[in-house]
Amino acid sequence: MLEQFDKAFESRIRLQIMSVLAANESYDFSSLKELLEVTDGNLASHLKALEKEAYIAVNKSFVGRKPNTRYVATEDGIEAFKRHLKSLEKLIKQQK
Template sequence: MKNPLIHFDKAFENRIRLQIMSVLVANEHYDFNSLKELLEVTDGNLASHLKALEKEEYITVNKTFVGRKPNTQYLASEIGRNAFKRHLQALENLIKQQKP
């Protein structure tokens, strides 16, 4: 039997990174504070996971100002979308291989 785990992406092993990508793939973009509130994580925890996804080039970051306040938007990159789809497909394949 072929091992479906070989296609898992280590970047999505952590549930917070998996949640971030789920949100960004389902939405055009999301800002830092909205992600923090939705995922119920601390600033530092969210920032470290976003940095890990940015390092993999799975997300892009757009920093702007709304009035005088900084606003950071996150978007799933094409590379990230494809990696996420492959990861989900690997999960689906694993589930299909499970015997009752």
């Protein structure tokens, strides 16, 4: 029982953020906010936590003249996320 769960993903919101970024390769702040139904402050802090681990990176630009902040998962992030899911999968399989 020495699964290596990643503390950074022990949160529904961060788990979902990574899930979205692993599947979409880039997603912007507003869309993420709508998708996850969280306040902007809350989302920002979870994003920052993942950024601190270097699991995601930020890309700021302008679309038209509006600021647009896009997030992408880093390679490290994808790897860590997959490792975490593997652990979860293993735990799930033990149930069957």
